[in-house]
Amino acid sequence: MLQAVKNALLLPDLRRKIVFTLLILIIYRAATQVPVPGVDKEILNQFLNSGSGGATIIQFMDLLSGGTLSRFSVLAMGVYPYITASIIMQLLTPMIPALEELSKEGEQGRNKINQYTHWLAVPLAALQAYGQVVIIQQSIPGIIPDFGFASNPLGTTAIIVSMTAGSMFAVWLGELITEQGIGNGVSIIIFGGIVAQMPGRIWQFVQLEQYGQLIAFSLITFVTILGIVIVTEGQRRIPVQYGKRVRGTKVYGGQSSHIPLKVNSAGMIPLIFAQSILIFPSSIASFFAGSESAFIAGTATFIVQWFSPRPDAWPYWITYFMMVALFTFFYTDIIFKQQNLAESLQRQGGFIPGLRPGKTTEDYLNTVMRRITLIGAVFLGVVAILPWIVGIIPGLGSSGGGTATLLITSTGLLIVVGVGLDTMKQLEAQLLMRNYEGFIK
Template sequence: MKRSAWRYLWSAHDIRRKLLITLLILAIYRLASHVPVPGANKEVMAQILSAGGATGNLINILDLLSGGTVSRFSVLAMGVYPYITAQIILQLLTPIIPSLQRKMEEDPREGQKWQEKWTYYLAVPMAALQAIGQVNIFNSSATRIGLSPVIQNFGFQYFLPSLTIIISMTAGTMFGIWLGELISEYGLRNQGLSLIIFAGIVARIPATIQGIIADATTRWIGLIFMVVLSLITIFAIVVVQQGRRNVPVMYPGRRVGARMSMPVKGTLPLMVNMAGMIPIIFAQSLLTFPSIIASFFTTAKNATIANFATSIVNLFGGTGNVYWIMYFLMVVF
């Protein structure tokens, strides 16, 4: 009788240990996601999310990708995205700066270690800048709809409280990155950060199911639609991710002594999705950046500046057709 693959996964000691370590670290990450930023007002945050609008929709998208940490204003509200941003920046700078490209070409292994080290270093200031941006976005969004700021006493005039908030959010991000590295080292190999992001996204599934069940009129239709859509999505992702294109190649014959071997036909398998998730993350980062910057000026005293900033927020807020067309084009090209 053929043994079940799932039973083999659990009976193999090494695989079972890796799975348990991975689940334990993910549980620690989810527990840490409930630790709030010092001084955060969750009630105001909930009102911003329910208010809608371009900024509210943008924050809802961030909350969806972070697994609800934004709505709780957790120390892990930024997730591990500053690290990914730092990684993308270094990857873009490598072919532009000759010395970096030379370092990677001369010794790829040492160059990879150097790149990983500086990615960690760059992730710290990126996390600090993103923390400042998030707090300012939330405070300006609250002020725009007539609420008190999400975090009081934040700004240059309140140096110590602001520094405490920035350090706590930066430390939360680095803690999440460290947990991801632990998963890659002791759990599922080289999948740490991906699992951290995945855990944050799927953490919203129970709340989504609860919301569907709460509506008695469309309960079963919503559940069936969700299950079918999830299965189709998973199937499509697996097909694309595992897809290979076999390119025919011809290997020349070799001379062995006085004899010449015949040419050999073969195939070169190329992945359909060689870029992985990088284009999606990169496109989202670029499209979100103008909205983040513009949100600082939506409450400016100058009406022209405030109106222009509001139009930028509306354009890149994730609700209009222009945003999704640009998103699609940036991912594809």
Template sequence: MLKAIQNALRIPELRGKIAITVAILALYRFGAYLPVPGVPFSAMLAAYKNAAAGSGALTVLNLFSGGALSRVSVFSLGIMPYITAQIILQMMQAVIPSLGALAREGESGQRKITQYTRYLTVVLSLISAIAYLFLFKSPTYGMDFSQMGIPSLLEDVIVVFTLVIGALIIMWLGEVITQRGIGNGMSLIIFANIMAGLPAAIIQSVVAEGNILVTILTVAVVAAIIPVIVYIERGQRRIPVQYAKRVVGRRMMGGQSTYLPIKVNTAGVVPIIFASAILYLPAQIAVFFPGVGWVQAFANAVSTGWINWILSIVFIVFFAYFYTAMVFNPDETADQLRKAGGFIPGVRPGKATADYIKSTLDHITLPGAIFMAALAVVPSIVFSFTNNSLIQSFGGTSILIMVGVAMDTIASLESQLKMHNYDGFFK
């Protein structure tokens, strides 16, 4: 592992990508501590602690913003407006034929969809910024911007404008990491958000709450779960493929046996991120109605507790199938096999091969998705009765996201290392 990292740092191109990624994540974390102009930092931090004491929704919002919400920083909106825009656009591709055709046009179509995603991100960021303004001025926070020395309306505009610009900067940072860095920028930013709060949660659990035994048990359970997640993430179903013999000039070609690998978890960490984004929406909507009790109760129920567990399982399974269908097309795979002279033993080429691949994909996606959903929910269920802040902030979903993103990043580095004739991380 250490030798592979040294090899990666020896390659100028890869070293530059790593440097860009680290620099952008450091810049992002700096923005999470940079307060909105005119907003008192210490007063807002104290107000958040009082407001979040009995609100699971606020805890979820703060977790996925990397603690930026508690400081009312420039990056308080986090990456969620961009993720929500991506979810909406991807789901619309399945129901709007013109968008679906655009997605199949290749690079030019993807550029168009990316442009639409950016426009939708601006709209969602504006809505979220206005909602946060309502939250900050509600009795929950009790902030009176008229005491800042400038007109209240001007301060409102400054807060909304700053939050929207911060969300757009995060979107740009994520795209730069994706294009010029070492992995998926969206996933890495979420990973940074979750990891940023881990040390503080552990310290609070041990020092402030005195739950040393619970903290040790939590760490032990996490350590035991990680190898299981890695095992499932790297598991695959290998469909045997045989290539027919053919004569090319004076040489006999083909006749080879190989396999078509299909991952148990084809969608990777995306279903968990998408499910978290959907469950995050009620908490986001609740900030529009800070004084309405039933709205706050609904947002808290969806953010934590048994309703959150059930919905997490449903959404993770749904998005596992949905995203797998987006990234893996059995018809195209069957057509490529037919053109290359390959076939699955005992299965006719063409539609029968596509149906066989689709059936195999459906059969392995379901247990994989259920297993990942169980891993996301079971730790939260087991430790929910402890009222421990570490468990409240870092349930199974956070663990799955952190491990999944780390594995995707390592896989990306490994593939680039092999391109330069070096052994990968998993020799």
């Protein structure tokens, strides 16, 4: 491992990419210190240190945002509006014929879809910025005085524009990493923000002298990472045989291969998608919590209490588990159908031993994919509700909310492991291409 790192740093081109990636991450972390205009930081700090239920929720969300939410930075939304736009475009592609045709046009078509994704990300970022400020304003009264288009249209517009610009700035930095650095830029940006939180979380345990909890959470984190790596890298290999073709005096084909079907093809997208949808009930209900009608106010308060990521809000976590599992099947099915593996095999003269090419092969692959996806869906669901599971364990969730005491969120763990593996594989490919020994032996 150390020799591989040394080899990577000795290669000028690879060293330049690594240094460039680190430089962009430093710029991003510096930009996270810029607050949203008009924020009262004293009120924000008092609220976060209060230990209230609302503070616990904000702290939990802050773990995934890389600390930008606790500072109410212009980068508080990070690259998530762009991720949401990407997911929407992926879901719309098989449904809209024009987009489906674009996806089949190679690099040019993908660039066009990427352009549409950027356009969609801007209004999504503006809407998310407004919703995020409204929710935080209701949780922390007075944090932004006179927020609203009716009372302060210019100031409100400035806040939304600054947060939208901050989000798109983060996306631009990510694309710079993709083009000139190492790994997928957007993923690296998220990775950097999440990892940057860990030293601060560890220091909190040390300050409070909670060494037992620190060891327990470190072990839980290690075991979870191990499980994520096993499931992420796990695959079912379907044997494939290619028929022999004779052209003149030469024989082509006849070799054996396999189709790797991954246990977790969806990655962390089901968790992000489920979180995005689960935010809506409590967000909408919060507008009616102050209603003059006792019934409406009571119903709204009930929804806000039970559909927020709090340790005691078990309906939220059960719904979260079910939605993650459902979206894992849904998203995997869409991605798998887009690959058209059975059709590609038939065109290339390949077949699965014992099965006819075409419809029979397609049905078999779909059946196998659904079976192994069940394992991935259950695993992702368990990882998603890990903060709740930890929070209800005696002695671990006693610090005012187990979901806020984890070193890193479950979604964050998936992102960190996924990005780490992907980046390591890219470095591995670069080293092997230059005849050096890689990381993976």
